[in-house]
Amino acid sequence: MRSMKAIAGRILEVLKSYPTSKTMPSRVLERKLGEDKAALAKALNHLLQEHKIQCYHLKDEDGHKTLHYKLGELKLKHLSSEELLVYQIIEQSNDRGIWTRDIKLRSNLQQPAIAKILKTLESRALIKSVKWVTNKNRKVYMLMEVEPSREITGGAWYTDNEMDEELVHAAEKICLKFVEKTFKATGRRATAGDVGAHVRGTQIIKTEMKDDEIRAVLKVLVYDGKLDEYRAAGAEDEDEDGLEYAPAICKPPKGLPEHLVEMLEVGWLVRSGEKRPESTKRGEDGTVTPSRLKRLFGEEEERAEEVGGRGGGEERDLYFFRGT
Amino acid sequence: MKYLDVIGLQKLQAFVRSVDVGDYCVEGILEAYSCKLAGSDKKLSRSLDQEVAQDLSVSPEGVVLSASPVGPLTEAGSRRTLIYLLLTMQHIYPDYDFSLLRAHNFSKEKGPERVKANVDTLLLETTKAWANENGGDLSFSEQLWSAVDKVINMYECDIYSYNPDESDPFGEDGYIWSFNYFFYNKKMKRILYFSCRGKTKAYEDSDEQLDDLEDHEGRFFSMDDI
Numbered sequence: 001m002r003s004m005k006a007i008a009g010r011i012l013e014v015l016k017s018y019p020t021s022k023t024m025p026s027r028v029l030e031r032k033l034g035e036d037k038a039a040l041a042k043a044l045n046h047l048l049q050e051h052k053i054q055c056y057h058l059k060d061e062d063g064h065k066t067l068h069y070k071l072g073e074l075k076l077k078h079l080s081s082e083e084l085l086v087y088q089i090i091e092q093s094n095d096r097g098i099w100t101r102d103i104k105l106r107s108n109l110q111q112p113a114i115a116k117i118l119k120t121l122e123s124r125a126l127i128k129s130v131k132w133v134t135n136k137n138r139k140v141y142m143l144m145e146v147e148p149s150r151e152i153t154g155g156a157w158y159t160d161n162e163m164d165e166e167l168v169h170a171a172e173k174i175c176l177k178f179v180e181k182t183f184k185a186t187g188r189r190a191t192a193g194d195v196g197a198h199v200r201g202t203q204i205i206k207t208e209m210k211d212d213e214i215r216a217v218l219k220v221l222v223y224d225g226k227l228d229e230y231r232a233a234g235a236e237d238e239d240e241d242g243l244e245y246a247p248a249i250c251k252p253p254k255g256l257p258e259h260l261v262e263m264l265e266v267g268w269l270v271r272s273g274e275k276r277p278e279s280t281k282r283g284e285d286g287t288v289t290p291s292r293l294k295r296l297f298g299e300e301e302e303r304a305e306e307v308g309g310r311g312g313g314e315e316r317d318l319y320f321f322r323g324t
Numbered sequence: 325m326k327y328l329d330v331i332g333l334q335k336l337q338a339f340v341r342s343v344d345v346g347d348y349c350v351e352g353i354l355e356a357y358s359c360k361l362a363g364s365d366k367k368l369s370r371s372l373d374q375e376v377a378q379d380l381s382v383s384p385e386g387v388v389l390s391a392s393p394v395g396p397l398t399e400a401g402s403r404r405t406l407i408y409l410l411l412t413m414q415h416i417y418p419d420y421d422f423s424l425l426r427a428h429n430f431s432k433e434k435g436p437e438r439v440k441a442n443v444d445t446l447l448l449e450t451t452k453a454w455a456n457e458n459g460g461d462l463s464f465s466e467q468l469w470s471a472v473d474k475v476i477n478m479y480e481c482d483i484y485s486y487n488p489d490e491s492d493p494f495g496e497d498g499y500i501w502s503f504n505y506f507f508y509n510k511k512m513k514r515i516l517y518f519s520c521r522g523k524t525k526a527y528e529d530s531d532e533q534l535d536d537l538e539d540h541e542g543r544f545f546s547m548d549d550i
Contacts, residue, residue, distance in 0.1 A: 101419040111418055129421070135491040139421045 007035055007043040008052075015053060015071045023056055023068035044069070051077045056088060075126065082109060086117045090127055090141050095149035097130050097142035133158050156207045167207065171217045174199055176226055179218075180247050189230060189244035192218055218245055325365060325411045328356040328514070332471045339457070340520065345449035348500065352450075352520035353416060356475050359408050359513040368414070368423060369407045376403050376426070392427035393484065406430070409484055409506055412515050417493050425486075433483035439505055440469060446503060447520065472507065476516040481507040498523045 002010075014032050018024050033040060047053040054076070056068040076084065089106050090098055104114055118141065121127045127141050133154040142148065150156075157164055178198045179190045196214040199205060221227040222245070230244045256264065333354055340352030361369055376397055394409070395402030406427050413422045433439050444451075444465050454464035462470075472478055484506040488494035494502040504519035 099419065104419075115418060131421075136424055137420045137422060137491045139419055 002035070002039070004039065004043050004046060007033070007039055008047050010035075011040075011043055011047060011069075012052065012071070015069060018070075023058065023070045025060060026067040026069065029069055047072075051079075054084070054088075075124070079120075082107075082113065083117050083120060085109075086114070087121060087126060090121075091143055093142060095142065095146050096152060097132075097140040097148065100139045100141065103141070131161055133161050133163075136161060150210070156209050156213050159207075164207075167205065168217075168220075171199070171205060171209065171213075172221060174202070174204060175214065175217050176221055179221075179227060179245050183246050189232075189246040191232070191244050195245070215243075218243075221245075222248075325357040325408065325415050325515070326360045326362065327415065328358055330356050330475050332474055336468055336471055339454065340450070343450050343453050345453055348525055349523045350447070350450050350520050351523055352518070354516075354518050355416065356514060356516045357412055357415065359515060361411070365411050368411065372407050372410065372423070373400075373403055376406070393430050393432040394427050397427060402427075405482070405484075405508065408508065408515055409486070412506065412517055413486065416517060420492060422492075429487055431485050431487060433485055433505065436478045436481070436483065439483055440465075442503060443468075443505075443518070443520075446501065446522075450520075472516060472518070476507045476509050476512065476514055478507060480511065481509045481516075483507055494521060498526075500524050 010033055011029070014029065015024060030037070030040060035043075044053070044055075048055055051072045053072050054070045056070065057065055058068045059065050076087065079087065085107055086103060086109070089103055092098075100114065100118070103109075103118075104111065107114070109117070118127070122129070125144050128144050130140050130142055130148050130152065132138065132140060132152045134152075140152075154161070154163070157168060175195050178195055182188060182190045182194070192211055192215045195218065196209065196211050199209055199214060218227060218229075222229045225248055227245045228248045230246065232244050333356060337354045340350065340354055343350040343352070380397060392402065392406075394405040397403060397406075409430060410422055410425055413420070413425070447464070451464040454467075469478070486492075486504050486506075488502060488504070494504070499521045500523070502519065502521040504517070507516040507518070509515075
């Protein structure tokens with residue numbers, strides 16, 4: 001039988017060979033070392049006391065909770081077992097952080113103990129407190145070196161926990177203009193990626209805008225009725241990248257009498273903030289014909305006709321764009 | 325803020341901590357504090373004082389900040405009141421960080437009569453529970469207010485109330501109503517805090533939520549919920 005020191009040395013070697021971010025389940029360790037269980041346990045305890053290794057109680061791939069081991073970190077030296085426990089609980093919360101009340105529930109420690117431990121860990125620069133934009137008053141902690149996820153800081157839309165409304169409006173304007181320009185110039189729809197690249201390229205917006213945030217802006221424009229969302233040909237149903245955007249096409253309701261269609265579109269224009277077109281006079285018989293539409297909106301209507309076409313028969317579906 | 329263990333409040337304190345009134349539970353806090361700034365309090369108090377003074381200096385002329393519930397913020401006394409209210413909350417709810425609160429998060433009550441009426445109404449069921457447990461000639465309400473008066477001289481106090489929103493203890497899952505009052509006696513340099521929350525029994529805290537951290541996502545509001 002090897003000496004405890006020798007076994008301890010072998011344990012450290014085995015753990016060193018493992019990637020630093022992973023923890024080794026105890027049975028893997030046992031298998032690799034092939035030592036007598038009692039001797040192994042003794043060596044492990046010795047190393048734990050010296051803080052040369054750390055012990056975790058984690059769920060395995062098969063869902064059972066077992067002991068895992070990892071090389072100890074120097075910065076965690078001289079922490080009491082309770083302090084280490086709290087540190088590990090906070091570590092497991094990753095970039096979302098954990099609320100102090102949940103730390104209490106998980107660790108089963110009381111408030112005065114927790115308060116002291118958190119103070120110690122903070123003074124040793126091991127943890128930091130962060131604020132969730134959606135819940136500003138809770139005390140949330142995470143490890144010092146972890147970057148808070150964009151979800152809890154609000155990402156580009158929040159500066160110092162306050163929503164930056166101007167930024168949202170500016171972003172909406174830029175995205176909308178780009179989609180419309182692209183469509184007018186090339187007849188093609190824009191993807192979120194295209195819009196994102198453009199926004200980042202123009203550098204009008206100083207804050208970094210990730211694709212997800214651009215997608216959010218485009219969704220807002222869709223809900224506001226300014227853009228329409230399409231699925232690209234051949235794109236999978238769940239594929240986020242398979243969505244394309246184009247200026248919204250409005251269809252007047254089927255039952256609407258034709259002489260009211262013109263008033264409807266004027267209303268739409270007014271609502272979208274555009275000026276009323278100069279030639280909104282009625283035709284001789286009060287109807288709105290494609291040629292009239294052409295005069296009202298110019299070349300946009302030619303395109304509209306190519307894109308939307310006309311329904312056959314008595315019900316003439318008139319398609320036109322809702323201004324820019 | 326120094327917690328005062330007042331003998332006259334002990335029985336009421338223990339009782340209101342948790343009262344089962346049938347459909348719901350009442351969880352109450354009845355605590356007295358002395359306006360003495362402890363070590364950590366002093367730091368917070370100083371930084372708050374500075375922040376408020378800064379806010380005042382950069383605000384445009386003519387903005388009537390003197391309309392704050394705690395009094396004109398240009399006066400140190402008002403700022404001190406705000407700080408005492410804040411620190412009391414920090415002490416009572418250690419899981420929360422109220423350092424972002426300002427005067428507009430509080431309201432000033434017109435007087436003890438309104439407060440008494442409101443509390444007595446909300447604690448009607450609680451009064452019955454007290455009578456069941458303790459019998460006697462004095463009702464819960466009478467005992468409560470006489471004890472409070474002894475500790476803090478209600479009629480000499482400025483009474484304040486915190487305006488709750490979702491992100492504080494009053495907005496936690498399962499709580500259907502709440503009240504909170506700060507009885508601040510400037511002369512005695514004391515604050516008595518009385519607050520109750522009604523928790524519906526229909527809400528069950530499931531322990532499984534704690535096993536997997538992923539489930540914690542249910543506890544926080546996500547961006548999609550806004």
